[in-house]
Amino acid sequence: MANSPSGDSMTERVVRVLETFTSDRTMQTAAEIGRRAGLPSSSAHRIVDELVAAGLLERDEDRRIRLGLRLWELAQRGSTALRLRQAALPFMAQVQREIREHTQLAVLEQDEALFLERLSHPQAGANITRIAGRLPLHASSSGLVLLAFADAALRERVLGAPLRAVGPGTITDAAELRRVLARIRRQGVVVAPGSIEAVSTGVAVPLRDAGEVVAALSTILPRDADPAPAVAALRRAASGVDAALRAARR
Template sequence: MANSPSGDSMTARIVRVLETFTAERSLQTTAEIGRRASLPSTTAHRIVDELVASGLLERDEDRRVHLGMHLWELALRGSTALRLRQAALPHMEAVQARIREHTQLAVLEQDEALFLERLSHPDAGANITRVAGRLPVHASSSGLVLLAYAPASVRERVLAGPLRALTPETVTDAARLRRVLAEVRRTGVVVAPGSVETVSTGIAVPIRDRGEVVAALSVVLPRETSPEPSIAALRDAAAAIEAALRADRR
């Protein structure tokens, strides 16, 4: 792709445009997109117009821009995330029926925990996670599972910091975090009280495919709730998901 005078490629500029959209900022004007993507006005208008023409972006009646359905369609075609979600969802529903709180599926993406699915009971406690949302791997229970089984190079990069505190109980000391990760690999489970929100406890277990950890399955409970029933439910579900992934390859 052609480079701009600043040296960035057209692909990089398109990615910057798409990354200006967030769950809280789903509608923008082209001027706002250009400013947030650090693009000249004419470049922003040209890229947005081309993405609208291709269906990757769409405009509403006020000419504000939002992500298009064609982008969603392309993202799901042949997606490993879709395969994982489809295998996991029935067993997540089983956990949800037993625990009646929040049940979540996450993968490691660019040193963060990216959440592919979340099921919630109407009376469930606090939880800031959302589908397609991210949390730091060192803070969330899902992230700790993913980091524990990640390649050593990833672990060392995260451990080098900075390790941001989400609450006073988030582990931000590298030496202590290293011990936590070793314990996760020994036990195969994370129980993280107060790490993301002080009123909640995150519990997570790994999901393996072809012997490698490819995802984390977690629940978020009120802080005072015993973790033992959730650990049992998560382990049962993880085993069932792994069996579904094996069957899908046949």
């Protein structure tokens, strides 16, 4: 793709435009998109117009811009995330029925935990995660599982960077985090009280596909709840997802 005078390619500029949309910022003007993407006004308006014409963005009657349905459609075609979500959902629903708390599916994406799905009970407690939301790997039970089973280079990259506290129980000491990750690899489970919310405990297990850890399945419990039933339910679900993924490959 052709480069701009600043040296960034058209692909890079398009990605920056799309990344200005978040779960809290779903509608923007072209000028707001350009400012947040760091683009000149003329470039931002041209790229937005081209993406609207292609259906990747949509413009409402007030000329505000949102992500287009075609972007969602394309993302679903042959998506490994969709395959994983479809295999996991029945087992997530069973966990949610048993535990009656938030049940979540997360994958590793660009050094963060990306949440693909969440099921919630009406009486479930606090939980800040959202579908298509992200959290630092060290700051949630799902992220800790993903980090524990990630490749060594990624683990060292995270361990060598500042570990920001997200909640009162977030692990911010690299030596402690290294010990916790080793324990997760041995035990295949993590119980993380207060890592995000002081009133909650995250419990997570790895999901495997052909022996490789591809996701984390977690539930969020009240801080004083016994995690043992959740651990048992999540492990049963993980076995079920593994079997479903193996059957789908036949």
